[in-house]
Amino acid sequence: MKNKDKLIYRCKTCGSQTFKWMGRCPDCGDWDSLVQERQVSKPAGNSGSLLTAEPVPIDSVKTSRSLRICTGMSEFDRVLGGGVVDGSLVLIGGDPGIGKSTLMLQVLSALAQSGKTCLYVSGEESIRQLSMRGQRLEKGCCPSLLIVSETNLDAIAAMMAKTAYDAVVIDSIQTVFQPDVNSTPGSVTQIREAAMRFMHLAKSSGTPIFLVGHVTKVGAIAGPRIMEHMVDTVLYFEGDKSHVFRILRAVKNRFGSTNEIGVFEMREKGLVEVPNPSAVFLAERTSVAPGSVVTACMEGTRPILVEIQGLVSTSSLGNPRRTVLGLDIQRVALIVAVMEKRLGMNLSGLDLFMNVTGGVRIVEPSADLAIAAALAASFLDKPVPGNTTLIGEIGLTGEIRAVSHAQARIKEAAKMGFTTCLVPASALKQLSKVRGMTIESVRFLKEAMEVLFGS
Structure with missing residues (x-):
């Protein structure tokens, strides 16, 4: 019997699926959150031919603490556990306008100042807007910091395969789309596929990748919770827009503690670290x-x-x-x-x-x-x-x-x-x-x- 594609309805908030449309999600209770998607049925193949890696004893794997990259921003490194780990996938969430893009542009600028080659991929701003922001920030421009405006996941993967970057920022994960997936950008399927693709790129190339994510009205990162399970570190950039202080907090970190915070002050020339928050x-x-x-x-x-x-x-x-x-x-x-x-x-x-x-x-x-x-x-x-x-x-x-x-x-x-x-x-x-x-x-x-x- 020939396999046929199925139509399903998936919740944009929690990722649950149903076979018919409903006004309210039966799992999370959000209204008008179910969107139609096409589920492609794939024939079962021979699983024996998929074996590409051999298991090894855990004590035979050599590790080194030198795999961490110090960004030069002590508050940011503190939250990560001492620096950026090679091949890690970091998700950064926060309210709109809180300063996520500014923070990541400053982090890449600091890495570029130390001789690293970095790539900033923006799906929401043009390269001219990014250049204007970099000029406004103190030490925000460096020749080794490359910027591009792109949302096609295949094109981004081709850029990373062509040049060996030391760090990559995707701003934001909700704007990236996979052409082969029959769904709109920002949907649960697109976000899940993009996060899985970036995870494979980070692990295979050893390049740390930062994913910027929007948050929903209840304060959670938009998209399925499975995206937070796939990444290595989840950071939340918090703060009241009426206050000048911003707090970077880790809620998940496979390479460090989740109890550390970084304190920043928002100024005209970007975010400034606050080494003594008590004062x-x-x-x-x-x-x-x-x-x-x-x-x-x-x-x-x-x-x-x-x-x-x-x-x-x-x-x-x-x-x-x-x-x-x-x-x-x-x-x-x-x-x-x-x-x-x-x-x-x-x-x-x-x-x-x-x-x-x-x-x-x-x-x-x-x-x-x-x-x-x-x-x-x-x-x-x-x-x-x-x-x-x-x-x-x-x-x-x-x-x-x-x-x-x-x-x-x-x-x-x-x-x-x-x-x-x-x-x-x-x-x-x-x-x-x-x-x-x-x-x-x-x-x-x-x-x-x-x-x-x-x-």
């Missing part, structure tokens, strides 16, 4: 304002001091407002409940506002004590001493629990001029003295409030 985030802090508290959070191996602001005010609404920026709103609600139960503060009928300055987002529980202190300071209209920083997790019974890397957090606070640090009593035995820093231990939330504001 930048605390530059405009007012130490005598009620509701302002400083805590030390860990981003990978780097401690960063951030300012948490809390505001408690009377409410004119039937349901008081709870506005939280940069923190987990469920975590804040938990801390408010503990404060009402263990401290007797009646916050249920008041408006509560929380903010982390600089556009930073804190997800670890070590900031619990600082959140509670910021709300209590605004409620009592008493400022927390400006030279004090707080570290600790709050339990449901009001106890203050220990956090990881407490010694590194305290050293960072001392370096920034803080003289007092409130820590959990259970962590005191593991800490050594830090010059110029007075360490005070507390066991319960009530004790911390008495130390900060008196009885």
Whole structure:
């Protein structure tokens, strides 16, 4: 019987497929996301003839740490785990206009300045637009940085086969199309085929390839999740457009840690690295304002001091407002409940506002004590001493629990001029003295409030 092509409908968001059109995807629930595709049936062949590689013992494979390429941008290299790995496939996502193209153009420019031959493939901008952007950036133009405007996957593969490039950027993966695939550019099938093709090109040639990807309205990279599984590293470029700071974060990294972040500042001449984020985030802090508290959070191996602001005010609404920026709103609600139960503060009928300055987002529980202190300071209209920083997790019974890397957090606070640090009593035995820093231990939330504001 002759094989026939089948018509299927595939979701643009999650990649699931159905045999009939539906207004809503049955898996992810997105509306009007199913697009028609033609599935080509291929006859089964002899699998024995496809064997092209022989298995080898794992201990016989020789590896070298010199396979990493340093880009010259320390913040970018930090997130990757020390540099770009030869033959790696890196996916970079972020909101439109956040600076993904600017970042990658600067990375290739830095590599070109060191003598590498790099290729920037743009499917959204012309070469004239790319040249104008390179001239605007500081050190953005170099003869060994080649640019081209192309979306045909076969043409891009031919360019890479003709010249041995040290690094290639594809901006963006949603604009690249495979001519043999009967689907529109940006569809699930095209993105999957393009990602698979680039993966083979990277592994076979040893050239690191960076794929720039757009994100959907829910913050995920557009296209099937299988694309994130195929690549070696997934980076997210985050930040609020109203703030000048941008954070590069790794959510998957086969060659390094996923806890490291890189901090950049957007300026007129492009992105500038921020080697000391603590000094930048605390530059405009007012130490005598009620509701302002400083805590030390860990981003990978780097401690960063951030300012948490809390505001408690009377409410004119039937349901008081709870506005939280940069923190987990469920975590804040938990801390408010503990404060009402263990401290007797009646916050249920008041408006509560929380903010982390600089556009930073804190997800670890070590900031619990600082959140509670910021709300209590605004409620009592008493400022927390400006030279004090707080570290600790709050339990449901009001106890203050220990956090990881407490010694590194305290050293960072001392370096920034803080003289007092409130820590959990259970962590005191593991800490050594830090010059110029007075360490005070507390066991319960009530004790911390008495130390900060008196009885």
